[in-house]
Amino acid sequence: MDKHLQSTLHEDRIFPPSDDFSARARIKSRKELDALRAKAEADHEGFWAGLARKELDWQTDFTQTLDESHAPHYQWFSDGKLNISYNCLDRHLAAHGDKTALIFEGEQGDTRHISYRELHREVCLFANGLKSLGVAAGDRVILYMPMTPEAVIAMQACARIGATHSVVFGGFSAESLKDRIENAGAKVVITADGGHRGGKVVALKAATDDALSRGCESLEKVVVLKRAGNAVTLQDDRDVWWHDLIEGQDETCEPLWVDAEHPLFLLYTSGSTGKPKGVQHASAGYLLNAITTMKWVFDIRHDDIFWCTADVGWITGHTYVAYGPLAVGATQIIYEGAPSVPDMGRFWKVCQDHKATIFYTAPTAIRALMKAGDDIPANYDLSSLRLLGSVGEPINPEAWMWYHRVIGGERCPIVDTWWQTETGAHMIAPIPGAVTTKPGSCTLPLPGIAIDIVDPDGQPISEPNQGGVLVIKKPWPSMIRTVWGDDQRYYDTYWGMFDGKYYVAGDNARRDEDGYYWIMGRIDDVLNISGHRLGTMEVESALVAHPQVAEAAVVGRPHAIKGESIFAFVVLKGERSADGIDEDLTRELRDWVAQQIGPIAKPDDIRYADNLPKTRSGKIMRRLLRTIAAGEEITQDTSTLENEAILQQLQGKT
Numbered sequence: 001m002d003k004h005l006q007s008t009l010h011e012d013r014i015f016p017p018s019d020d021f022s023a024r025a026r027i028k029s030r031k032e033l034d035a036l037r038a039k040a041e042a043d044h045e046g047f048w049a050g051l052a053r054k055e056l057d058w059q060t061d062f063t064q065t066l067d068e069s070h071a072p073h074y075q076w077f078s079d080g081k082l083n084i085s086y087n088c089l090d091r092h093l094a095a096h097g098d099k100t101a102l103i104f105e106g107e108q109g110d111t112r113h114i115s116y117r118e119l120h121r122e123v124c125l126f127a128n129g130l131k132s133l134g135v136a137a138g139d140r141v142i143l144y145m146p147m148t149p150e151a152v153i154a155m156q157a158c159a160r161i162g163a164t165h166s167v168v169f170g171g172f173s174a175e176s177l178k179d180r181i182e183n184a185g186a187k188v189v190i191t192a193d194g195g196h197r198g199g200k201v202v203a204l205k206a207a208t209d210d211a212l213s214r215g216c217e218s219l220e221k222v223v224v225l226k227r228a229g230n231a232v233t234l235q236d237d238r239d240v241w242w243h244d245l246i247e248g249q250d251e252t253c254e255p256l257w258v259d260a261e262h263p264l265f266l267l268y269t270s271g272s273t274g275k276p277k278g279v280q281h282a283s284a285g286y287l288l289n290a291i292t293t294m295k296w297v298f299d300i301r302h303d304d305i306f307w308c309t310a311d312v313g314w315i316t317g318h319t320y321v322a323y324g325p326l327a328v329g330a331t332q333i334i335y336e337g338a339p340s341v342p343d344m345g346r347f348w349k350v351c352q353d354h355k356a357t358i359f360y361t362a363p364t365a366i367r368a369l370m371k372a373g374d375d376i377p378a379n380y381d382l383s384s385l386r387l388l389g390s391v392g393e394p395i396n397p398e399a400w401m402w403y404h405r406v407i408g409g410e411r412c413p414i415v416d417t418w419w420q421t422e423t424g425a426h427m428i429a430p431i432p433g434a435v436t437t438k439p440g441s442c443t444l445p446l447p448g449i450a451i452d453i454v455d456p457d458g459q460p461i462s463e464p465n466q467g468g469v470l471v472i473k474k475p476w477p478s479m480i481r482t483v484w485g486d487d488q489r490y491y492d493t494y495w496g497m498f499d500g501k502y503y504v505a506g507d508n509a510r511r512d513e514d515g516y517y518w519i520m521g522r523i524d525d526v527l528n529i530s531g532h533r534l535g536t537m538e539v540e541s542a543l544v545a546h547p548q549v550a551e552a553a554v555v556g557r558p559h560a561i562k563g564e565s566i567f568a569f570v571v572l573k574g575e576r577s578a579d580g581i582d583e584d585l586t587r588e589l590r591d592w593v594a595q596q597i598g599p600i601a602k603p604d605d606i607r608y609a610d611n612l613p614k615t616r617s618g619k620i621m622r623r624l625l626r627t628i629a630a631g632e633e634i635t636q637d638t639s640t641l642e643n644e645a646i647l648q649q650l651q652g653k654t
């Protein structure tokens with residue numbers, strides 16, 4: 001790696017918060033923000049302890065804030081006891097029981113409003129149902145569900161009884177589901193007959209049956225929500241309908257007081273090896289940062305209608321759908337389906353119909369909606385919006401400007417939030433009433449979050465605009481606790497690079513002369529497809545599992561809407577066709593990958609060659625493949641290449 005990375009992005013437009021916005025904001029000025037940050041810097045533990053006592057309801061107060069004795073398995077507030085579902089529901093009932101918690105809209109247009117009191121009741125019924133199936137504290141429960149209120153109810157019910165949930169995105173295949181059930185050692189799967197997505201019914205129960213037929217020894221019960229009405233088969237001794245399970249259950253379920261460090265959930269995410277890793281989060285620290293960021297970054301208020309478009313299968317759908325908005329007693333919108341059904345105006349129609357005030361989505365969605373044209377959002381009344389957010393990948397300035405102008409009416413601040421599954425909550429993001437934004441920059445670290453950029457030797461880079469490795473220098477409450485069942489992998493992935501000194505996020509970044517952060521991309525072999533992380537190794541393993549494939553290398557290629565698309569170079573076991581094009585096989589391999597991992601992992605391009613470009617020591621030259629995939633001129637030194645002649649083939653020239 002070059003000691004320093006050069007950045008090519010230059011952006012000098014700036015957008016200070018309006019006086020109106022600042023005047024009503026929770027944090028009103030840069031001065032106020034800087035004071036908060038200084039307070040955290042002066043006493044890191046005291047700062048977080050104060051917030052933990054202020055923002056969370058404890059059954060037993062904690063005496064120790066940060067326990068470093070098992071570092072880098074840091075523990076926060078560890079002798080305190082609380083319940084996460086109590087903090088999200090019960091504590092609002094007295095003052096705001098009738099306030100709407102969830103406004104749900106299905107893809108087909110059905111809507112439901114659920115108050116805090118109703119949500120509490122549903123969660124209690126389902127929690128009692130889970131208990132009746134023998135689910136106890138510490139048991140793992142997998143969710144494989146459509147984006148309906150029941151997904152949130154199931155997560156909250158698990159939290160209520162101390163079960164550890166792990167949500168598997170409904171777009172993942174049966175094979176991926178099986179891997180996760182087995183890795184988690186899960187006892188129960190909660191699924192649905194099907195969900196509506198993109199105008200189709202996603203047959204979740206059928207995929208669950210398929211997964212379970214492949215193994216999953218630990219699995220005892222399957223709970224099935226009736227949602228889409230598609231035909232399913234229930235296995236007598238194993239499967240139960242959700243509505244039958246809650247029938248006759250008690251409407252109260254006392255929350256189980258758990259340790260602050262109790263594992264709230266596992267969420268599987270991609271890394272640079274083929275095997276997905278179960279990121280394990282704890283309870284109190286996780287919820288604390290969900291709350292502080294809801295307040296600081298989203299500036300959430302009692303009368304807001306908050307809409308985060310993320311599916312509960314991703315971390316964003318955990319922190320900013322299932323937990324954060326509820327913990328602060330907000331009203332939020334949940335939409336089941338795709339942004340394109342029935343047309344590209346759907347998001348704007350949902351914003352208009354339910355009067356969304358805060359809208360949080362991913363750059364890939366923004367780019368797709370931008371491409372559909374300005375006249376579509378112009379058909380809707382978006383005047384209720386007051387704040388916009390972006391997450392998942394760097395937002396290109398052009399998309400940022402469109403978001404600002406067309407959706408935000410040049411009135412709404414944009415919060416570009418940098419964070420990860422592993423960080424649990426926003427780490428770098430503008431405070432909208434206090435920080436001037438720059439299109440494409442996630443701006444400044446939040447109070448109490450010690451971000452830096454270091455060179456490969458771990459030395460801080462103080463010179464502006466020099467790229468380096470993004471690190472977090474002090475533990476924070478919502479940090480990952482470990483990789484489920486694999487402490488070594490936890491250490492190697494996040495701490496090994498600098499011998500346990502810093503948390504390594506896996507991103508490159510630079511800091512400009514104003515101290516603003518600009519994320520430059522991943523340092524490992526992780527792709528970012530439509531804001532979703534996918535390891536190149538995962539796709540390669542899937543390809544190589546096909547009987548005709550001998551070898552495969554996968555790289556990312558810049559893509560106007562998805563950010564990155566998947567480009568696979570494949571070496572076949574037999575002969576390849578003379579022109580390197582084989583449409584039937586390409587179709588077959590794409591479907592194969594979708595079956596193995598899920599449709600999001602389908603390669604957009606597949607190119608066949610007799611060999612892959614390797615160094616004499618046998619390492620695939622990925623950088624070279626990236627250049628080829630991007631259709632750029634090869635300027636790299638190829639003298640270490642074993643077989644230079646295959647370059648022609650890889651470029652599709654022979």
Ligand code: WTA
Nearest residue numbers: 391392393394416417418419420421507519
């Ligand atoms: C990328 C999603 C630039 C980054 C919450 C990170 C971003 C990975 C941003 C985590 C952003 C996320 N600007 N890059 N605002 N947000 N990323 O775990 O590479 O799905 O490491 O969490 O997405 O992806 P994950």
